[in-house]
Amino acid sequence: AISHGKETMSSWCEDQVHGGNWPINIVASQDDYDHDLSRRVRTLIRFLNERSLPPLRPQDASQEQQETFREEEAAVFASPISHYRARCRFAVKRAEDGKFRYFLWDNGAPNALADDFPAACKGIYTKMGPLLDTLSSDPSLSSGLRAVNFLTNKEGDQTVVTLTYDSPPPATWILSAKSLCSSFGEGCSVLGRWKGNLQQEGNDFVIERLHLEDRRELRYKQVEGSFSNPNPYVNEKRRRRGGAACSSCSVATGITHARLRANLRRSWRWRSTRCCARRQLRTSG
Numbered sequence: 001a002i003s004h005g006k007e008t009m010s011s012w013c014e015d016q017v018h019g020g021n022w023p024i025n026i027v028a029s030q031d032d033y034d035h036d037l038s039r040r041v042r043t044l045i046r047f048l049n050e051r052s053l054p055p056l057r058p059q060d061a062s063q064e065q066q067e068t069f070r071e072e073e074a075a076v077f078a079s080p081i082s083h084y085r086a087r088c089r090f091a092v093k094r095a096e097d098g099k100f101r102y103f104l105w106d107n108g109a110p111n112a113l114a115d116d117f118p119a120a121c122k123g124i125y126t127k128m129g130p131l132l133d134t135l136s137s138d139p140s141l142s143s144g145l146r147a148v149n150f151l152t153n154k155e156g157d158q159t160v161v162t163l164t165y166d167s168p169p170p171a172t173w174i175l176s177a178k179s180l181c182s183s184f185g186e187g188c189s190v191l192g193r194w195k196g197n198l199q200q201e202g203n204d205f206v207i208e209r210l211h212l213e214d215r216r217e218l219r220y221k222q223v224e225g226s227f228s229n230p231n232p233y234v235n236e237k238r239r240r241r242g243g244a245a246c247s248s249c250s251v252a253t254g255i256t257h258a259r260l261r262a263n264l265r266r267s268w269r270w271r272s273t274r275c276c277a278r279r280q281l282r283t284s285g
Contacts, residue, residue: 042071087152168194
């Protein structure tokens, strides 16, 4: 978020687009998604142009220091409209019929029913229903359970299911976890967490693979509980743009310090989207 006094870009955009609430949206069609994305881009451009922000590009002294942002110049990374989220967290509790159900947090409480959640990547989506069936029939896994975290990769061939408890699960938990892993197939791991303790069957990470602009493949270990962009498809596109920005930072004839600083600023982002891209700047000298 870009700070402007006590106001931030993200909070301002939320108020303008969704009245202060940006939920995880499941859109009905590609046209709906394209329309909503265009509206958000216009909102962001309007925010930037209404604030006094320093220019990102070096300008002549004769030019005004206020930079004008144009919608057609924006780099927009579109997402798939479904099965795009590689990290999900749900509250789990029994419904009136006695079966376990998934809930999303709404206004600080797990009130929004999420039995069907097509935003989840296929590696998560295909396991959500079978996991509920297992929880409803196996007290070793469900006793004291309050939440479930899912982590997968873009290919969906590796998934970590983390069961979070209010109290230690019974001693038979590990046997049930082994059985659950076996039912999900190769590449699935199950973790149990409670008050600083951890039990696990399998790995606590997945290997993410992003395809780069020069036909290389970036592989990195995404550890359960660590920060990541939950949308690997947008992550991959941003990583490619980060590589291009860092390549333009190479020392060359005629490059100015201001331009170098601007490119470095554009390349500064979180894990895997830009940090790996900045390594090119070191290796290119």
